[in-house]
Amino acid sequence: MDKVKIALIGAGNISHAHIQSYRKMENVEVYAICDINEQRLNETADEYGITRRYTDVDTMLADLPELDAADVCVWNCNHAECAIKALNAGLHVMCEKPMAYNAQQAVAMQEAAEKNGKLLMIGFVLRFSDEAKIAKDFIDKGYIGDIYYSKAQYIRRHGNPGGWFGDKSRSGGGPVIDLGVHVIDLTRYLMGNPKPVSVYAASYDKLGNRPHLKNNVGWIPRDAKPDDPCDVEDFAVALIRYDNGAVTQLETSYSLHGEGAGNKVLYGTKGGLDLSNGVKIYGEYNDFLTDFNVYTSNYKESQEMFAAEMAHFVDCIVNGTECRAKAEDGIEVMKILDAIYLSAKTGHEVIL
Numbered sequence: 001m002d003k004v005k006i007a008l009i010g011a012g013n014i015s016h017a018h019i020q021s022y023r024k025m026e027n028v029e030v031y032a033i034c035d036i037n038e039q040r041l042n043e044t045a046d047e048y049g050i051t052r053r054y055t056d057v058d059t060m061l062a063d064l065p066e067l068d069a070a071d072v073c074v075w076n077c078n079h080a081e082c083a084i085k086a087l088n089a090g091l092h093v094m095c096e097k098p099m100a101y102n103a104q105q106a107v108a109m110q111e112a113a114e115k116n117g118k119l120l121m122i123g124f125v126l127r128f129s130d131e132a133k134i135a136k137d138f139i140d141k142g143y144i145g146d147i148y149y150s151k152a153q154y155i156r157r158h159g160n161p162g163g164w165f166g167d168k169s170r171s172g173g174g175p176v177i178d179l180g181v182h183v184i185d186l187t188r189y190l191m192g193n194p195k196p197v198s199v200y201a202a203s204y205d206k207l208g209n210r211p212h213l214k215n216n217v218g219w220i221p222r223d224a225k226p227d228d229p230c231d232v233e234d235f236a237v238a239l240i241r242y243d244n245g246a247v248t249q250l251e252t253s254y255s256l257h258g259e260g261a262g263n264k265v266l267y268g269t270k271g272g273l274d275l276s277n278g279v280k281i282y283g284e285y286n287d288f289l290t291d292f293n294v295y296t297s298n299y300k301e302s303q304e305m306f307a308a309e310m311a312h313f314v315d316c317i318v319n320g321t322e323c324r325a326k327a328e329d330g331i332e333v334m335k336i337l338d339a340i341y342l343s344a345k346t347g348h349e350v351i352l
């Protein structure tokens with residue numbers, strides 16, 4: 001096969017991590033780029049010397065039948081439309097998280113992939129960290145036993161990125177769909193992808209995007225400006241029950257009066273596995289309570305996690321390798337996200 005020709009759809013923030021990852025691969029060419037915002041399109045295309053530029057997906061797909069794949073990096077509300085068009089044009093698709101705006105759209109995307117016999121991979125980038133790889137190795141070899149509880153936490157103290165992220169019509173929601181999605185997927189993946197059966201949740205919008213704040217803590221991608229929309233939740237908590245009896249507790253926020261945190265812990269019958277900061281294992285050894293750390297000497301920074309993710313996408317296309325972040329998982333996670341919003345709205349448990 002010649003170089004895999006990929007088109008980026010969406011030339012914003014995250015497209016840079018994707019393009020930089022593809023540029024590391026000798027068998028890939030970032031062949032074209034598309035964004036409805038012409039200025040952004042040209043800025044990103046200029047940075048990487050991409051000459052085929054489009055402000056409309058349909059025109060790009062019609063003009064470039066030689067494309068092999070598309071990488072969808074647009075607002076959540078447009079994931080489904082862009083991905084389905086690309087799949088129907090016969091392209092393999094990599095789609096950023098969350099898979100779609102809601103589960104219904106996610107199902108339509110998978111149907112388009114199946115109908116066209118093309119790969120649809122979802123951008124669950126945390127699956128591609130070294131920690132996830134190590135954790136999976138311990139779990140698969142039985143060191144943790146049966147996992148019956150997990151904590152999935154992604155707390156920002158002040159981290160509403162502003163722009164479209166606070167605009168529900170484009171994002172679908174706040175930290176649940178933007179941040180929670182990452183840790184729900186990671187814990188579910190490490191628990192063996194069980195099916196969700198019920199969700200109980202509460203969400204709050206007490207603090208908003210707080211554009212008045214003069215200082216910040218931690219790494220925040222982009223601060224909300226005073227005139228940015230904000231009709232999304234700023235904190236949510238949920239209990240997700242799976243068909244194997246296991247439960248995950250989610251906590252996620254853009255705004256919260258407390259320290260930023262990202263605890264990800266799995267509790268099993270033989271051991272506990274903590275991925276909050278490296279990989280730590282809790283268990284029993286020689287009849288003593290024992291902990292040990294697994295050293296991740298080649299710890300991957302986020303950029304390298306993206307490189308591993310994109311390399312896997314290309315490997316699936318070129319070598320037919322089984323995809324590690326399938327559309328069917330994207331759908332299950334979307335069902336959980338929909339149920340969190342519904343449960344928080346109604347105050348009742350949602351049965352899936």
Ligand SMILES: NC(=O)c1ccc[n+]([C@@H]2O[C@H](COP(=O)([O-])OP(=O)(O)OC[C@H]3O[C@@H](n4cnc5c(N)ncnc54)[C@H](O)[C@@H]3O)[C@@H](O)[C@H]2O)c1
Pocket residue numbers: 009010011012013014015034035036037040055057073074075076078082096097098123125163164178
């Ligand atoms: N994996 C991660 O850690 C991670 C991090 C950030 C963002 N994301 C995801 O990536 C996606 C984009 O986020 P971002 O931060 O880059 O946003 P962004 O606003 O910086 O970029 C999105 C771009 O998509 C363009 N766009 C919207 N609809 C389009 C359409 N129909 N056709 C062509 N272009 C269109 C917009 O004009 C914008 O330039 C989101 O789904 C987000 O959840 C993932």
